[in-house]
Amino acid sequence: MIWFYLPVLIVLSGLAFWGGRRLATKRAARQATKAHSRPVQHGLYALIWVAVPALAALMIAGVFSDSLGHQMLVAGAPDEVTQLEPFRREAFFADAQRVGMGNTPQQIWPAPLSEYLAVEGKRAVQINRTLGAGGMIAALLASILGGLFVFTRIRPDLRARNKVEGWIGAVLFLCSAVAILTTIGIVFSLLLDSLRFFQSVPVTEFLFGTQWSPQMAIRADQVGSTGAFGAVPLFAGTFLIMLIAMCVAAPIGLFAAIYLSEYASPVSRAVVKPVLEILAGVPTVVYGFFAALTVGPAFRVFFNEIGLMLVGGPLNDLGLYLSLVQNQMALVAGAVMGIMLIPFVSSLSDDIINAVPQSLRDGSYAMGATKSETVKRVLLPAALPGISGAMLLAMSRAIGETMIVTMAAGLAANLTLNPLDTVTTVTVQIVTLLTGDQEFDSPKTLSAFGLGLTLFLVTLVLNVVAQRIVQTYREQYD
Amino acid sequence: MTEATSTIAPARADRLKAGLKGRYARERRFKLYGILAVSVAIGFLVLLLGRIIEQGHTAFYAHEVTLPVYMDPARIDASYPQGTNFELLVAEQELVRLGVTDDAEGTKANAMRSLFSSELKYRAADIIRARPHLIGHTVTIPAPTSDEADLYYKGEISIETPADQRRLSDEQIGWLDRMKADGAVRTHFNTALFTKGDSTEPELAGVLGALVGSALMLMVTAIIAIPIGIGAAVYLEEFSAKNRLTDLIEVNINNLAAVPSIVYGLLGVAVFINWAHLPRSSPIVGGLVLALMALPTIIIATRSSLKAVPPSIREAALAMGASRTQTVFQHVLPLAMPGVMTGSIISMAHALGETAPLLLIGMVSFVPGVPHSIAEPTGALPSLVYIWENASERAFHERTAAAILVLLTFMIVMNAAAIVLRRRFERRW
Numbered sequence: 001m002i003w004f005y006l007p008v009l010i011v012l013s014g015l016a017f018w019g020g021r022r023l024a025t026k027r028a029a030r031q032a033t034k035a036h037s038r039p040v041q042h043g044l045y046a047l048i049w050v051a052v053p054a055l056a057a058l059m060i061a062g063v064f065s066d067s068l069g070h071q072m073l074v075a076g077a078p079d080e081v082t083q084l085e086p087f088r089r090e091a092f093f094a095d096a097q098r099v100g101m102g103n104t105p106q107q108i109w110p111a112p113l114s115e116y117l118a119v120e121g122k123r124a125v126q127i128n129r130t131l132g133a134g135g136m137i138a139a140l141l142a143s144i145l146g147g148l149f150v151f152t153r154i155r156p157d158l159r160a161r162n163k164v165e166g167w168i169g170a171v172l173f174l175c176s177a178v179a180i181l182t183t184i185g186i187v188f189s190l191l192l193d194s195l196r197f198f199q200s201v202p203v204t205e206f207l208f209g210t211q212w213s214p215q216m217a218i219r220a221d222q223v224g225s226t227g228a229f230g231a232v233p234l235f236a237g238t239f240l241i242m243l244i245a246m247c248v249a250a251p252i253g254l255f256a257a258i259y260l261s262e263y264a265s266p267v268s269r270a271v272v273k274p275v276l277e278i279l280a281g282v283p284t285v286v287y288g289f290f291a292a293l294t295v296g297p298a299f300r301v302f303f304n305e306i307g308l309m310l311v312g313g314p315l316n317d318l319g320l321y322l323s324l325v326q327n328q329m330a331l332v333a334g335a336v337m338g339i340m341l342i343p344f345v346s347s348l349s350d351d352i353i354n355a356v357p358q359s360l361r362d363g364s365y366a367m368g369a370t371k372s373e374t375v376k377r378v379l380l381p382a383a384l385p386g387i388s389g390a391m392l393l394a395m396s397r398a399i400g401e402t403m404i405v406t407m408a409a410g411l412a413a414n415l416t417l418n419p420l421d422t423v424t425t426v427t428v429q430i431v432t433l434l435t436g437d438q439e440f441d442s443p444k445t446l447s448a449f450g451l452g453l454t455l456f457l458v459t460l461v462l463n464v465v466a467q468r469i470v471q472t473y474r475e476q477y478d
Numbered sequence: 479m480t481e482a483t484s485t486i487a488p489a490r491a492d493r494l495k496a497g498l499k500g501r502y503a504r505e506r507r508f509k510l511y512g513i514l515a516v517s518v519a520i521g522f523l524v525l526l527l528g529r530i531i532e533q534g535h536t537a538f539y540a541h542e543v544t545l546p547v548y549m550d551p552a553r554i555d556a557s558y559p560q561g562t563n564f565e566l567l568v569a570e571q572e573l574v575r576l577g578v579t580d581d582a583e584g585t586k587a588n589a590m591r592s593l594f595s596s597e598l599k600y601r602a603a604d605i606i607r608a609r610p611h612l613i614g615h616t617v618t619i620p621a622p623t624s625d626e627a628d629l630y631y632k633g634e635i636s637i638e639t640p641a642d643q644r645r646l647s648d649e650q651i652g653w654l655d656r657m658k659a660d661g662a663v664r665t666h667f668n669t670a671l672f673t674k675g676d677s678t679e680p681e682l683a684g685v686l687g688a689l690v691g692s693a694l695m696l697m698v699t700a701i702i703a704i705p706i707g708i709g710a711a712v713y714l715e716e717f718s719a720k721n722r723l724t725d726l727i728e729v730n731i732n733n734l735a736a737v738p739s740i741v742y743g744l745l746g747v748a749v750f751i752n753w754a755h756l757p758r759s760s761p762i763v764g765g766l767v768l769a770l771m772a773l774p775t776i777i778i779a780t781r782s783s784l785k786a787v788p789p790s791i792r793e794a795a796l797a798m799g800a801s802r803t804q805t806v807f808q809h810v811l812p813l814a815m816p817g818v819m820t821g822s823i824i825s826m827a828h829a830l831g832e833t834a835p836l837l838l839i840g841m842v843s844f845v846p847g848v849p850h851s852i853a854e855p856t857g858a859l860p861s862l863v864y865i866w867e868n869a870s871e872r873a874f875h876e877r878t879a880a881a882i883l884v885l886l887t888f889m890i891v892m893n894a895a896a897i898v899l900r901r902r903f904e905r906r907w
Binding site: 161164165168169171172173174175176177178179180182183185186189190192193251252253254255256258259260262263264272275276278279281282283284285286287288289290292293294339342343346370371372373375376393396397399400401402403406407427430431434435448449452455456459460463464467 | 501502504505507508509511512513514515516518519520522523526529530533705706707708709710711712713714717718724726727730731732733734736737738739740741742743744745747748749753770773774777801802803827828830831832833834837838840842860863864867875878879882885886889893
């Protein structure tokens, strides 16, 4: 409904702007005084007074019209409908609305109800129409009142500029408050559903249990799926993959950064930097596809071949194990994630190494040290806090990364540190729990929010610590 | 004093010289590690892109079989042509042409039928509906081959593989070879890939639905995130007094930039879907979630380009009697605009490739067709990649790679636009 009124509102606001501007010029000319503010500012002031009340009215109408409409619908409904249990009643009204809009109902209703369906549908549409029209009339009235108010006030000595700028400041502040609202939204949405989850599964069991199988029994007499929510295997899997990723990303990223900042000629820097930027810009779903269909099979074939070679020899058992390794091992997801993190680590480290003052380098060279000695004995020790901060940030990235592990790591919650085994991670479980068939309020779906909260807190701590470290490091050389 | 430091004892000098070789060797090794690290990164990128192009390029063409069909009046009901099993009709006639006799159950006709796409039926029915007088005549109908037949023509299914490991039997492969020898098979550009929505049949599946979904989503994201992001950055950089609240906002923005994307997905599920009852898997929800994600990046980029505008500009404007607002909106912001737009475009490109939050808000479900509004369920390009990657049909693998190529093309175009903007309008002060 709001959308229909929006063009009207835009036209009205435009008229207000134009009128305010003209009126200010005219009145200033008539009184032969210099106006305090420019005509444009008077125009904007008029526009604000026409648009803001209307928007407020529309918003209030939008918030309350649903519940009001529903109350009107229930109040006027025949007894057979109102006596239905609440859940069925809602379904009936939803279907009535569908019929009223000319669609087919979702359910088949028994005899007395099916006859009411069309009547109630017509009434529902009518109520909606009335409420929508009411909202629009309210918005129009608000615009007119605001306009009347503002047009009587436009005078040369009106401090329109200050008032308009006050409004602009307030709007800008609201924009930056969105950041805080987002954080509050994240915390609350995670916390509320997690609390509901922890009502059915104790926190200690969640944090320290070693059994993860979120399949709940749907019927009471079902066997074998009681549901276990011990998240330790997920934490272990996440940690394992993060560790492998860091083993790949930390040395390669760091050496790439050292090479770029200390050795590379401008030409090779001009080539390498964009390559790293492209690598950083590739969507993670693409990395996931690559891990699942290229790296995974390649690694499996490699290990299977080694295994076949070992079978029958002194390392027969190891050979048997290797020859049965699956595509979805922790090593694949970890290695590809490590590659994904290289540009992240290298660009952060590059900044940090560049921030080390040139005088330290010059001093080292003057003492006869080679470049590598300077890097190892002077630059790295000086940059160590910053680099460790960068590594923490990369770790938090690795923990929160979702697509690569969803596509290349498995679903089996094994408690292992063997990189050739299938493990699962916190993010994979969140995705599996919240996609596919789900009923809300079951511990199975709610556990995703428990996992999300854990993930959020861990990455938050890592980020805060890392940013603190980097911050103090930067200040040290500023 | 100078005596003591400038002359080194001969024994020590020898020792230093002897060590020099080792030191230089270490130096070379160290540099080599650096080069190796960089080459690993470059090599991986080449491997990644090469593999995807190798896997995906075959999806851009497809095979079409054109066969004459005798529109048998006994089998076709002119008033209800879609009720006829045209695929079987064509298959039986083709068997006769190839001189194969079928058994009583019609197994061979069924095997032949499975080489044609179900599209054949719709095309034939459309022809009959438009021109019913063709019943009783022979019509040539072009139709896509089935996904397996297409893979065979592309050489991805080989007769050498043991018969139990491929979906086509020896007999079917023989028929396919003979049809090709007869000149009935034609290779053409796979337009279905770009003109159709998702489908359960690979040969009829396309990226258009997901592309439109992604575009609608990015539109919502841009409309919400760019103005709010610029507003917030302008406030923090130009207006805010240094106090507790603005400090809190600053710390907040830095942390939001590092929150894992999947957490935004959870926020989307809890707030936009369960609380605000916005339609699941719709571009409006996806756009809102991506907007919240993109916001910190846009704010940070805008702030740094506002910082880059020299204070002399502000001072000059203020000295001429402009108010703070006028200074910012008429002088500082326009000068910072190239940087702002570059940052915004890059963050939009990032949002385009973001997948994890979309999975949570329901964009993993199969949505055929092309969406028309921001409130309809739809797919998105990255989630389509995820869905197709999980599909069991082999023909979806090449299409997944092709969808990735489409996605990467859009990202490259956006990033290139950002670079061009930066090159053309950036001012160094």
